[in-house]
Amino acid sequence: MAGQPRTVGLRALSGESGAGEELLVLRGLRKTFGGLVAVADFSVGILRGEILSTIGPNGAGKTTVFNMVSGLLHPDRGEIRLNGEPIGHLPPFERTGKGLGRTFQNLRLFPTLTVLENVMAGRHARSRAGIVPSVLGLRWAREEERATVVRSLEWLEFVNPVLVERWNEQVRNLPYGLQRQVEVARALAAEPVLLMLDEPAAGLNEAETQELMGLVRRIRDSGVTVWLIEHDMSVVMGISDRVVVLDHGEVIAQGPPVEVQRDPRVIEAYLGRDDPEEHR
Amino acid sequence: MVALALAAVWPFWIQNVYYHTVALLALIYVLLGLGMNVLMGHAGLVHAGYAAFWGVGAYVVAIFSTKFGLSFWMALPVSVVGAAVLAVLVGIPAIRVSGLYFVLVTLGFGAIFELAMTNWDYVGGPNGLYGIDPPQLGSVPLQTPRQLYWLVLAVTALSVLVMHRVANSRVGRAWNYLREDEVAAQAFGVNPVWSKLQAAVLGAAWAGLAGAFFAVRQTAVAPSSFTFLESFVVILIVSLGGLRSLPGTVVGTVAMIVLPELLRPLAQYRFLVFGAAIVLMMLFRPEGLWPGRARRHEEIAREWLGSRGRSA
Amino acid sequence: MLFVQHLINGLTIGAVYALIAVGFSLVWATLRSVNFAHGDLYMLGAYVALGIGNVVAASAGGWHPALAVLVILLAAAVTGLIVSVGIERAIFRPLRRAPEAVPILATLGASILIQNVVFLAFGSAFNSFPLSLPRGPFTIAGARANVMQVAMVGLAVLVILGLHVFLGRTKLGTAMRATSWDREVAALMGVDVNRVIQVAFAIAGALAGAAGAFVGFYYGVITFFMGFLAAVKGFTAAVFGGFGNVRGALLGGLLLGVFEALAAGYVSGRWKDAIAFVVLILIILVRPTGIIGERLPARV
Numbered sequence A: 001m002a003g004q005p006r007t008v009g010l011r012a013l014s015g016e017s018g019a020g021e022e023l024l025v026l027r028g029l030r031k032t033f034g035g036l037v038a039v040a041d042f043s044v045g046i047l048r049g050e051i052l053s054t055i056g057p058n059g060a061g062k063t064t065v066f067n068m069v070s071g072l073l074h075p076d077r078g079e080i081r082l083n084g085e086p087i088g089h090l091p092p093f094e095r096t097g098k099g100l101g102r103t104f105q106n107l108r109l110f111p112t113l114t115v116l117e118n119v120m121a122g123r124h125a126r127s128r129a130g131i132v133p134s135v136l137g138l139r140w141a142r143e144e145e146r147a148t149v150v151r152s153l154e155w156l157e158f159v160n161p162v163l164v165e166r167w168n169e170q171v172r173n174l175p176y177g178l179q180r181q182v183e184v185a186r187a188l189a190a191e192p193v194l195l196m197l198d199e200p201a202a203g204l205n206e207a208e209t210q211e212l213m214g215l216v217r218r219i220r221d222s223g224v225t226v227w228l229i230e231h232d233m234s235v236v237m238g239i240s241d242r243v244v245v246l247d248h249g250e251v252i253a254q255g256p257p258v259e260v261q262r263d264p265r266v267i268e269a270y271l272g273r274d275d276p277e278e279h280r
Numbered sequence B: 001m002v003a004l005a006l007a008a009v010w011p012f013w014i015q016n017v018y019y020h021t022v023a024l025l026a027l028i029y030v031l032l033g034l035g036m037n038v039l040m041g042h043a044g045l046v047h048a049g050y051a052a053f054w055g056v057g058a059y060v061v062a063i064f065s066t067k068f069g070l071s072f073w074m075a076l077p078v079s080v081v082g083a084a085v086l087a088v089l090v091g092i093p094a095i096r097v098s099g100l101y102f103v104l105v106t107l108g109f110g111a112i113f114e115l116a117m118t119n120w121d122y123v124g125g126p127n128g129l130y131g132i133d134p135p136q137l138g139s140v141p142l143q144t145p146r147q148l149y150w151l152v153l154a155v156t157a158l159s160v161l162v163m164h165r166v167a168n169s170r171v172g173r174a175w176n177y178l179r180e181d182e183v184a185a186q187a188f189g190v191n192p193v194w195s196k197l198q199a200a201v202l203g204a205a206w207a208g209l210a211g212a213f214f215a216v217r218q219t220a221v222a223p224s225s226f227t228f229l230e231s232f233v234v235i236l237i238v239s240l241g242g243l244r245s246l247p248g249t250v251v252g253t254v255a256m257i258v259l260p261e262l263l264r265p266l267a268q269y270r271f272l273v274f275g276a277a278i279v280l281m282m283l284f285r286p287e288g289l290w291p292g293r294a295r296r297h298e299e300i301a302r303e304w305l306g307s308r309g310r311s312a
Numbered sequence C: 001m002l003f004v005q006h007l008i009n010g011l012t013i014g015a016v017y018a019l020i021a022v023g024f025s026l027v028w029a030t031l032r033s034v035n036f037a038h039g040d041l042y043m044l045g046a047y048v049a050l051g052i053g054n055v056v057a058a059s060a061g062g063w064h065p066a067l068a069v070l071v072i073l074l075a076a077a078v079t080g081l082i083v084s085v086g087i088e089r090a091i092f093r094p095l096r097r098a099p100e101a102v103p104i105l106a107t108l109g110a111s112i113l114i115q116n117v118v119f120l121a122f123g124s125a126f127n128s129f130p131l132s133l134p135r136g137p138f139t140i141a142g143a144r145a146n147v148m149q150v151a152m153v154g155l156a157v158l159v160i161l162g163l164h165v166f167l168g169r170t171k172l173g174t175a176m177r178a179t180s181w182d183r184e185v186a187a188l189m190g191v192d193v194n195r196v197i198q199v200a201f202a203i204a205g206a207l208a209g210a211a212g213a214f215v216g217f218y219y220g221v222i223t224f225f226m227g228f229l230a231a232v233k234g235f236t237a238a239v240f241g242g243f244g245n246v247r248g249a250l251l252g253g254l255l256l257g258v259f260e261a262l263a264a265g266y267v268s269g270r271w272k273d274a275i276a277f278v279v280l281i282l283i284i285l286v287r288p289t290g291i292i293g294e295r296l297p298a299r300v
Helices: A006-014 A062-070 A092-098 A115-122 A131-136 A139-159 A161-165 A176-189 A206-221 A233-239 A257-262 A264-271 B002-013 B017-042 B050-068 B072-094 B099-119 B145-167 B170-180 B182-187 B192-218 B228-241 B246-262 B264-284 B296-307 C002-031 C038-058 C065-092 C101-122 C147-169 C171-181 C183-188 C193-219 C226-241 C246-266 C269-286
Strands: A022-033 A036-047 A051-055 A077-082 A100-102 A194-198 A225-229 A242-247 A250-255 C137-140 C143-146
Touching: A022 A062, A022 A225, A036 A051, A036 A062, A036 A225, A036 A242, A036 A250, A051 A062, A051 A206, A051 A233, A062 A077, A062 A100, A062 A194, A062 A225, A092 A100, A092 B182, A100 A176, A115 A139, A115 A176, A115 B170, A115 B296, A131 A139, A131 B145, A131 B170, A139 A161, A139 A176, A139 B170, A139 B296, A161 A176, A176 A194, A176 A206, A206 A225, A206 A233, A233 A257, A242 A257, A242 A264, A250 A257, A250 A264, A257 A264, B002 B017, B002 B145, B017 B050, B017 B145, B017 B170, B017 B192, B017 B228, B017 B246, B050 B072, B050 B099, B050 B192, B050 B228, B072 B099, B072 B192, B099 B228, B099 C226, B099 C269, B145 B170, B145 B192, B145 B246, B170 B182, B170 B192, B182 B192, B228 B246, B228 B264, B228 C101, B246 B264, B264 C065, B264 C101, C002 C038, C002 C143, C002 C147, C002 C171, C002 C193, C002 C226, C002 C246, C038 C065, C038 C101, C038 C193, C038 C226, C065 C101, C065 C193, C101 C226, C143 C147, C147 C171, C147 C193, C147 C246, C171 C183, C171 C193, C183 C193, C193 C226, C226 C246, C226 C269, C246 C269
Parallel strands: A051 A225, A051 A242, A100 A194, A194 A225
Antiparallel strands: A022 A036, A022 A077, A242 A250, C137 C143
């Protein structure tokens, strides 16, 4: 497909280090709200090129971990390294430039803006024109603007060609499933090395879920490491290379999906609770 | 372009000075509207102390002229920079709070500015300063309303171009992202404090510019011209016309400034109508009279889609 | 003693601020919005008082002062109530789902509209209050005070504390607090949210109208644009005391009044009106919880 953006291929080819190396390292992350411990002690290493899933009952602290990594929350303690570089002290808007991209559990699109404008947000950290170059209409600024639009359209096409047809519609008028895809396209437009998806299958029907799984594989194949939080076990088991299970703010198991599925502690964490929402 | 040409030539046919003064005032409000459009339309910052920036611009020109005999052209950059500096001073605390609290904090700052000018004897207290010299172009003083009108028309045309480019830039989009969802905007690399300060500075700079021309139009300044009500007038200009729309700002100015002036015979009723019109607009057409959105990125997208054989 | 004099004057005007503040608090608590025309309900109250005062003054034989005051207060309160509920029905209800700024701008329009109706009816001059009521002056600690002041402050405090008790004890009060906590959850629990909001506007309007009548009696001079500054001060008082909190509004109003009186007395009368703004800015920036009350809900 011609819509595949050049950069994806480039990164896959130029990956200075091969798969299997640790891309993101979290060590001893802890977060409490008031007296409530949301995340007790979270350590994990995410390997370059893998699809890692984090599962766990509601309230286990999964989204809190995502928010700490993307910088929306400050951990009480612990370390966050991306490519060996500590990023825990950076404000969220500087982490994008370091290679983090994410989606949100409850969609956080810019509702009254168009599909294309939403995806262009992903390009913000990958462009630099300020007020003066834009007003003067400097050549490089105009070219950057053009690249921003074209790349964004290419990412829309990569995610789902249907989105390209609807590029100029207000995003809030799109069906829910397509809105989720716009969010993925926006995150990809930031050209992350690590894409974090917070419950991407939530609210999707069976066909949309299948489509999503295909998309996640294509993203990984283009050279982006994927970390997802997911409730839908068919998704988790179907696409993950590894699974980390979180309960009560602590990691209780990790490993390949088949092993984790058989782990007695995991079974207890899920079945020991009377909450049908957890084991769909 | 046609509109600009018409705006430039009509004063040759219509010689009535009264119309020239009204048109000049309208242009000054268009400049104010352009600045407010950045703050409120794009960045979502409803700045209720906006008139203070306008006031700074006007007072700087007044002080330069009446106290030191310095020319308008020396005062003009100081007006713009002065307003921008005040915007930073007010902005640093104010942008930490959002929504209604931002409105109230800025309302407070605006009111304090007005009170400060009223109580500062150096600038004439409640009476203000008068006898401001007109700007000189070469050795020609631009004295008549028509001459000033042409000067401000040129400035406005340039401003429209600048604002159009800003709105279609990376920085302009960042304001829109912040307005729509601050958390998501941050997650994609927008620094909220820096970005909002940029909006505040740009908006205030245009208010300062408008204030400088206002001072020479009136040849006098007084605190009563810069009350909170003036801030609301500008807020309503951009809301009624249509946020983020340059033609909307012009339409809003016509509705808020020109019509009331021309309807002076019915002066008693004009605010009554005006209040009712605002209520009805918000109820039935909250997006404004002329919501506009011709965007540079749309042209690029259509071009790209066209080049790939897709319909745009 | 001068200090006591300032204190008395401050409490008197503070009672007026408190009555306006309660309205802002109730509307905020139930609707999370602000009625910019709230100050104009207060202005309308003052003009209704003026109108009835004219009738009373003209009627030969005269009324008993207490009866006159009671009738005027009630009429002012009812006027405020009707207009307030009208604003809720005409503006806030249809715009319940509109962006935050839309209904607020609409009430700004309503404010201009109401002011100009009054302007056309009564003119732009300051209108003198026709009725001079016996004030019953006395001195306390060397300072001048009068029975009317005591009655005003006392009545305001009683009404507001009564309202506080009402909200704490009755079913309607519970519904109101539930709405304030989370409107959608309250609606799911069977609370008639529209009615709750309407009641909030009714109480807010009645108190503002009564406050306007008070000011008419007390200062004797009213004008069509008196609502704005009063609204700013009432709002400041509400934020000062702790937004969305009835007792906080009372405390905030009285304190703001006293601050202003002290500042006018000891610093400069010219800067008196700046006090409210300075307090407003500082409270929002430094202690947005107010004196009593939970944290202001920030929009993230």
